[in-house]
Amino acid sequence: GGEADAETELDVADARDKKATGKAGTGLVHTAPGHGHDDFVIGKAYGLEIYCPVDNAGRFTPEVEHFAGEGVFEANPHIVAFMRERGVLLFSEDYAHRYPHCWRCKNPVIFRATPQWFISLDAVSSETVEVERDDDGRDRSNFTENEEDAPESLRAMALREIERVEWVPAWGRERMRNMQKGRPDWCVSRQRVWGVPIPVFYCSCGEAVASRETIDHVASIFERESGDAWYAREAKDLLPAGFSCAKCGGREFxxxxxxxxVWFDSGASSIAVLESEKYAGLRWPADVYLEGGDQFRGWFNSSLMVGLAAHGRAPYKTVVTHGWTLDAQGRAMHKSAGNAVAPDEFVKDSGADLLRLWVVSSDYKEDMRCSEEILQRVSDAYRKIRNTARFALGNLDGFDTARDSVALSEMQEIDRWALAELDLLIARATEAYRSFEYHAVYQALYGFCTVTLSARYFDIIKDRLYTAAPRSHARRSAQTALNYIADALARMLAPVLVFTADEIWENLPEVKSGRGAGVGSVEGEGVGDVVDESGAVPASVHVAEFPVALSVERDTALLKHWARLFEVRDVVLRALEEARTSKLIGSSLEAHVLLEAKRKTYELLEQYREELRYVFIVSQVSLTLLEEDAGEDVRVRVERAAGEKCERCWNYSVRVGEFTRYPTVCERCVEALAEIEAEGEAL
Structure with missing residues (x-):
């Protein structure tokens, strides 16, 4: 049964793989429509019986003479022997060939055509709807301009909604579109002993019953008793009272x-969660769906179908897709292969923040590599970020934001430069967060902490923080900038380093004191109000708002000037390193830098002449004009600094020893000590 008639010519071009085989000829093709997709397609096309004499246990059904009850694989040698006994076997041999096996239990798979439930993707709803008519009584849906309001199939609606959704990465749109164009109807039935039941009843006459009345009644029971009621109750107890078959009037079901x-279950999750009375603050559709690339045919697809059926639109505004986690060599991780990194073990030893930092440091749109060595590099990066925050907080001890903050316009220029760079960071990080470019967030924050702050700003202001009088304007200016920076870092790090960010937040001066004035009050601008709407300081950074830019410099002059200053600084630092290597100096504070520059650069450096020694971290700087025909724009020589070493700030000065009260310190430290003494007397 099920084999093609010898006189029937079958065109298998639409069912078979269209790749050229390089072979030609004629022959017989065995076709079993009940046991394979290609054969099923051919059988349907030519009206062949979908014959499937195999039961759910993989055994031949009673109608199969001689072999009924035998497993299909166990029966193979018996069938061969049966044919040999009757003299109808022409040839028999064993040979190896490819055959599909179950990925889980590794046993061979039996293909069977069985009755299933499907959701049609191309049928248009036939539900009766109220017809809108014009003044003359004509059906308005017949008008050409109203074609877009006509009922659509699920496939048509899906293709429409796919264009409206934002896909991250962008190739997700084409992948989803191509899948929807060619996919068959959705088979939604599964043969399992337990799960969400399909609320269909069968009358003794064979009629399938699934009306709105019966489905709503079953749903009301499930709402009270859960889906387990389907297995606990008899059919008659699940149907409305007095229900009878519309076809025969019978009441036996x-x-x-x-x-x-199960994908139907997950597909309904957006409705179950976002429309639930338990979560009053949530709204359908979801802002974001986040999953791996395998979910285009899974959760993304089933959610789209359910959303379209329920509300006529996609259940998500944005879909974000991530790659897979591989080992350092790009291989899939398996416990059996010994290359798996156990997240729980890593978190136990190193904390969850490090694992989260590894995630954002990787471009999740591609497959991500992970190993102990890679995680160690991330650990080093984390330590640098943490130390940056520690430096800022460590120098804010005793700083009262309400009392000690310096207005932006009165801050020292390098402090305003640091805050201008902070503005750029906030803009970059905020945009990266909004566009789901998390690795860009990491790169921006890491670069700001390690280069802008640690290698430049912190390196330069250490002298001022450690040697200036505690309440001096110079020190308060730096502390005001540090407070802004620490506050903004806590907020920007919060989505990634959740515990570290909270630790930073808890140690901010305004949070420790419980007063929110300062960060949001200087000239009416700040990185975000520390207080909430009630005027209280949030106990956690995770209930505070994201930072906003200070708009320190609305023109780019400040940033341009300091960008050029740091270029010159890099040249000076290389010269200092050469002098250190040649044993001319030990510490950079032992150096006197003789700097020559062409006119344009000279004019810029001249504006900062008094600040250059602090920028270069040397004791003395001489600046002269360099001839325009010189090969380089800046020329640097290093010699030992003149004078004696100040025992307080370690700078060299020719004036050390001039001051009777403090004979071992420089002129700058004498002023600082006098200010400290005056502050002590005032107290």
Whole structure:
């Protein structure tokens, strides 16, 4: 049964793989429509019987003479022997060939055509709807301009909604579009002993019953008793009272034993969660769906179908897709291969923040590599970020934001430069967060902490923080900038380093004191109000707002000037390193830098002449004009600094020893000590 008639010419071009085989000829093709997709397609096309004499246990059904009850694989040698006994076997041999096996239990798979439930993707809803008519009584839906309001199939709606959704990465749109164009109807039934039941009843006459009345009644029971009621109750107890078959009037019913595809369950999750009374603050559709690339045919697809059926639109505004986690060599991780990194073990030893930092440091749009060595590099990066925050907080001890903050316009220029760079960071990080470019967030924050702050700003202001009088304007200016920076870093790090960010937040002066004045009050601008709407300081950074830019410099002159200053600084630092290597100096404070520059650069450096020694971290700087025909724009020589070493700030000065009260310190430290003494007397 099920084999093609010898006189029937079958065109298998539409069912078989269209790749050229390089072979030609004629022959017989065995076709079993009940046991394979290609054969099923051919059988349907030519009206062949979908014959499937194999039961759910993989055994031949009673109608199969001689072999009924035998497993299909166990029966193979018996069938060969049977044919040999009757003299109808022409040839027999064993040979190896490819055959599909179950990925889980590794046993061979038996293909069977069985009755299933499907959701049509191309049928248009036939539900009766109220017809809108014009003044003359004509059906308005017949008008050409109203074609877009006409009922659509699920496939048509899906293709429309796919264009409206934002896909990250962008190739997700084309992938989803191509999948929807060619996919078959959705088979939603599964043969399992337990699951979400398909609410269909069968009358003794064979009629399947699934009306709105019966489905709503079953749903009301499930709402009270859960889906387990399907297995606990008889069919008559699940149907409305007095219900009878519309076809024969019978009242004897059995229940459907198939369950719904589990992807249907997950597809309904947006409605179950976002429309639940338990979560009043949530709204359908979801802002974001986040999953791996395998979910285009899974969760993304089933959610789209359910959303379209329920509300006529996609259940998500944005879909973000990530790659897979591989080992350092790009291989899939498996415990059996010994290359898996256990997240729980890593978190136990190193903390969750480090693992989260590894995630954002990787471009999740591609497959991500992970190993102990890679995680160690991330650990080093984390330590640098943490130390940056520690430096800022460590120099804010005793700083009262309400009392000690310096207005932006009165801050020292390098402090305003640091805050201008902070503005750029906030803009870059905020945009990267909004566009789901998390690795860009990491790169921006890491670069700001390690280069802008640690290698430049912190390196330069250490002298001022450590040697200036505690309440001096110079020190308060730096502390005001540090407070802004620490506050903004806590907020920007919060989505990634959740515990570290909270630790930073808890140690901010305004949070420790419980007063929110300062960060949001200087000239009416700040990185974000520390207080909430009630005027209280949030106990956690995770209930505070994201930072906003200070708009320190609305023109780019400040940033341009300091960008050029740091270029010159890099040249000076190289010269200092050469002098250190040649044993001319030990510490950079032992150096006197003789700097020559062409006119344009000279004019810029001249504006900062008094600040250059602090920028270069040397004791003395001489600046002269360099001839325009010189090969380089800046020329640097290093010699030992003149004078004696100040025992307080370690700078060299020719004036050390001039001051009777403090004979071992320089003129700058004498002023600082006098200010400290005056502050002490005032107290």
């Amino acid at each position: 059995t229940k459907e034993t198939d369950i719904l595809d």
